[in-house]
Amino acid sequence: MIERLIAFDTTSRNSNLDLIHEVRDYLAGFGIESELTYDAEGRKANLYATLGPTDRGGIALSGHTDVVPVDGQDWSSDPWRVVERDGRLYGRGTCDMKAFIAITLAKVPVFLERGLETPIHLCFSFDEEVGCVGVRHLLAALAKREVRPRACIIGEPTSMRVVTGHKGKVSARCRVRGLECHSSLAPQGVNAVQAAARVIARLDDMAREKAERGPFDEAYDVPHTTVHTGVVQGGTALNIVPRDCSFEFEFRNLPGDEPMALLDEIKAYAHQEIEPAMKAIDPATGISWEPISSFLSLATPEEAEVVVLAKALAAANDTTKVSFGTEAGLFADQGMPAVVCGPGSIEQAHKPDEFVSLEQLALCERFMERLMDRVCAG
DSSP: OHHHHHTSOOBTTSOOHHHHHHHHHHHHTTTOOEEEEEOTTSSOEEEEEEESOSSSOOEEEEEEOOBOOOTTOOOSSOTTSOEEETTEEESTTIIIIIHHHHHHHHTHHHHHHHOBSSOEEEEEESOOTTTSOTHHHHHHHHTTOSSOOSEEEEOOOSTTOOEEEEOEEEEEEEEEEOBOEEGGGGGGSBOHHHHHHHHHHHHHHHHHHHHHHOOOOTTSSSOSOEEEEEEEEEOSOTTEEOSEEEEEEEEEEOTTSOHHHHHHHHHHHIIIIIHHHHHHHOTTOEEEEEEEEEEOOEEOOTTSHHHHHHHHHTTOSOOEEESSOOSHHHHHHTTOOEEEOOSSOGGGTTSTTOEEEHHHHHHHHHHHHHHHHHHBOO
């Protein structure tokens, strides 16, 4: 099943429909009906299906079907073909996160044979890698259902450790419109690059303030909210005062540290401290903002039913928190408490020669078998 899923190039820029239809047809072979929810163009879809009784809420097993690009990466084998060597399976998505989906699907006939008393819901989404976009369509459809999952396990790579918390993210693009002129007459123009640089410098100040003052949660490897500028574009030639500059930045926030307040703070600085001098030269200049992506943080209480369950399934006594984001916060926001637990290490995700170890797959299989013991009659 891992080989079948990896063979589909579901890089986020591509359609995932071939993979989704493969899963739909596979489930139909066991008499399981799937519900698909699509993007606006109909090029991509989420899949939702229920194993067992449909008159009660159960446990959702959730994962995303898209993967990150392999462009420019130095792979030692075909990224769309699984290669086994040294106790590892190599291929794009083996770790993040088709192995979890594959194990879930491979266990479907066993779940059915043992007879489910508590249903298992399958939630497979698109475009997680570009901002948890697709799952929002699935969640909107679930909100209209009388019966939906009562808890969710997201199978992102955590080395099969139970994750109860992760950071949220808000990313945006800032566009600065200046006034072009010859550089020998620089005071008569409005330098968009320099204006953007001042905003970026303020973002850097905000990053240092978070590192120094918090809030802090030492359970995270980076125990505070981070502020990061990753892309800057502007200018045409050194002897031209640049008219345009844009940059992209993000906040990765601890639960409880409101990212929209940080976004409002940087906007206020730009509009109050930088824009007036620009507009004094030319009223047509200014600074504008575009959202790029966002997802919610996760903070599931240790005493929550899904945490107790996941710890038992993973044979774990403790939980952890991670700085990377998942769809779990969106499920939790819709009243479905969530944890993250899946095979593979995030250290291998997105890299050339991505892999998952056979040991991790075995741990995930045992996780599923313990889940069967909890939800099945036989």
